[in-house]
Structures are given as structure tokens and as C-alpha cells.
Amino acid sequence: MEKPTLQMTLRECLEKFPQLKEKLYSLIEECVYCEGFKDEPLEEVFKAHRLNPEKAIKELERALEE
Secondary structure: OOOOOOOOEHHHHHHHOHHHHHHHHHHHHHHHHOHHHHOOEHHHHHHHOOOOHHHHHHHHHHHHHO
């Protein structure tokens, strides 16, 4: 099963895993809709929100398994 990666852009993540939109919203709130962030790697998006990228990506992986 494919999983989101920190190198994947926010746009790619939302396209490949639309079911993660709610989880992403819980992490980065309104920025999930921000065009400026859509082409940034998830690692940078999480860092910009003062989140630990490794922990955030693990949360996304867990959300996919639910």
C-alpha cells in the first residue's frame, strides 16, 4: 500500500489520498486549502506549522489505516 511521504507535495497527497483531507485539516487547519502551500513538500508545510514532520507523517499513515 502506498503511503504519504514528507517529499510529497500537499497537492499530491490530497490527490492520492483524498480521505486524508480531514486529518490534514486537523494538523494545518485552513492551510489545507491554501494555494501557496499546495506545491510545497509536506515536510515544509508541517515545519511552517511548527509540527514535527516525522510525527505528522506518522499521524497521516495511522489515519490511512483506520
